[in-house]
Amino acid sequence: MHFAKWFHTSALLVGLSLLLGGCASVSQMSTPAALDKLLSDPALHGATVSLMVRDARTGSTLYQHNPRTRLVPASNLKLLTTAAAMDVLGPQYRFSTQLLSNGIRQGDRLTGNLYLRGLGDPSIQFADYQALAAQLASQGVRQVQGDLVFDDTWFDAERLGVDWSHDDETTYYGAQISALTVSPNTDFDAGSVLVTAKAPLRAGSPVSVDIFPSTDYLQLSNRAVSGPGNSYGINRRHGTNLLQLSGAVAPGRQSQQLVSVWEPTQLVANLFEQALAQQGIMVLGRRVMGGASPAAVTVLAEHQSAPLQELIVPLLKLSNNNMSEALLKAMGRQTANRGTAAAGVVAVGGFLKRQGMDTAALNQVDGSGLSRRNLVSSQALTDLLLAASKQPWFNAWYNALPIAGNTDRMTGGSLGHRLRATPAQNNLHAKTGSMGGVSSLSGYITDAQGRKLVFSxxxxxxxxxxxxxKALEDRVAVSLSRSED
Structure with a gap:
């Protein structure tokens, strides 16, 4: 359904407003009937919709339907988290992972403890830990006469968000949060490993399994075989790293799946010990988990992430949950010296208040939107979109949003295959959101007259x-892109 031509006369607008009553109201917009028709689609019967359209330059309301009704936003919550992070942490903020010691060097021996201290980097990979070990080896260290301490105390020990569903526990998008973690890929799906099952040509034969990064931290119970159908799956038993593989993979084919791990810090410990061994470095002491680094230490090696303005590209394009949670806790540590989600939420609220927004009108409990206790309205999200457009970092944030119809993965992101061959293609910059019974789309679009709109x-x-x-959301976007004064 597309918009009819936008009307001009005030009389007609007033008449339409009276007809719409309390359901929807309009101001300086000529297509209320068209929008109302879209929202009356049978697919939405019994559902609740909050929709708002505003002029991006003036902020004036062009259309609204239940604008202040608070709903579960799913990943649209990442708009709040990332905008606040750009303000609170700054576009040039970098996560750091440090190799420290309180000991002294004696030839090729380091007398004292060795600390691997994580400051929340969700983008760090096994190769980066190998590089840290190589930096230590390049200094001539071959033996550590002390303990190897894995310090993840920059964030708290709460590994999951408030009211996250147990069904998501083994998924990459529901991975545990730690200040010392590792990503298996350049999408930065921290806290997960990539499991590849390869089926031999002979039906009935067991599949071969590879895990990346390679580690013995996980155990396998492999009942998956080569065979017809699409029944292959992986389950990780709660509280363990026992992966149970079952079902069938087509002969000669392979299946790749990301699976979250139980306790990411422990996985890092396993991998970093491998990295030290690869460099010929022996640790004589114990492995100590979760110990805090002392104040008087020497930095032996350090890895820094890309700046935040670059990290938000995969975060927003691919809707990365773990990166969002790391940002939330980093904001808590920055503003209150507490690496907790609650402190991060207060930091986000501080940013919103500075933009003149009413934080009492929304509820945020995590950074990603995975919790159903998050509640936001289209009014609040359009307020945010308008406020963000006035910030010095706006261009970087705007370009990090998914762009409709652009199939380049790090351009179109979650909108790459939507709205192709429409006026919204390469026009709409917006964040998507999806959960069971929840869908959202909020962002910026330019109409046929060159006027930029914000909508949620x-x-x-x-x-x-x-x-x-999703199809109805697309029809709204197309209608907005075709609208004319």
């Missing part, structure tokens, strides 16, 4: 397939 559409409690609601 949140939909909850639908029972149809999510694709039907």
């Amino acid at each position: 559409m949140l939909t909850n409690n639908y029972v149809v397939a999510g694709a039907q609601v």
Whole structure:
């Protein structure tokens, strides 16, 4: 459904407003009937929708439907988290991982403890830990006469967000949060490993399994075989790193799946000990988990992440949950010296208040939007979009949003295959959101007259397939892109 031509006369606008009553209101917009028709689609029967459209330059409201109704935003919450992080931490903020010691050098021996201290970097990979070990080896150290301490105390020990579903526990997007973690890929899915199952040509034969990064921290129970159908799956038993593989993979094919680990710090410990051994460095003491680094230490090696303005690209394009949670806790540490989600939420609230927003009108409990206790309205999200557009870091943040119809993965992101061959293609910059019964789309779009609009559409409690609601979001976007004064 597309917009009809936008009307001009005030009389007609007033008449339409009276007809719409309390359901929707309009100001200086000529397509309320078209939008109302979209929102009356049978797919939305029994659902709740909050939709708001505003002029990006003036902030004036062009259309609203339940604008102050608070709904679960899913990943649209990342708009709040990342915008606040750009303000609180700054576009040039970098995460750091440090190799420290309180000992002294005696030839090739380091007398004292060796500390691996994580400051929350969700982008660090096994190769980076190998580089830290190589930096130590390049200084001539071959033996540590002390303990190897893994310090993840920059963040608290709460590994999951508030009210996250147990169904998400083994998924990469529900991975545990730690200040000392590791990512298996350049998407930065921290706290997970990549499991590849390869099926031999002979049906009935067991699949071979590779885990990356290679580690003996996980155990396998492999009942998966080569065979017809699409029944292959992996389950990680709660509280363990026992991966149970079952079902069938087509002969000669392979299946790759990211699986979260139990206690990411322990995985880092396993991998870093491997990295030290590869460099011929022997640690004579114990492995100590979660010990805090003392104040009087020497920095022996350090790895820094890319700056935040670059990290938000995979975060927003691919809707990365673990990166969002790391940012939230980093903001808590920055503003209150507490690496907790609660402190991070207060920091986000401080940013919103500085933009003149009413923080009492929303509820945030995590950084990613995975919790259903997050509640935001389209009014609040459009307020945020307007406020962000006035910030010095806006261009970097705006370009990090998914861009409709652009199939380059790090350009289009979650919108790469939506709205192609429409006026919204390479026009709409917006954040998507999806959970069971929840869909959201909020961002910026330019209409046919060159006027930039901000809009937010949140939909909850639908029972149809999510694709039907996504299709309605797309139709709203197309209508906005075709609208004319």
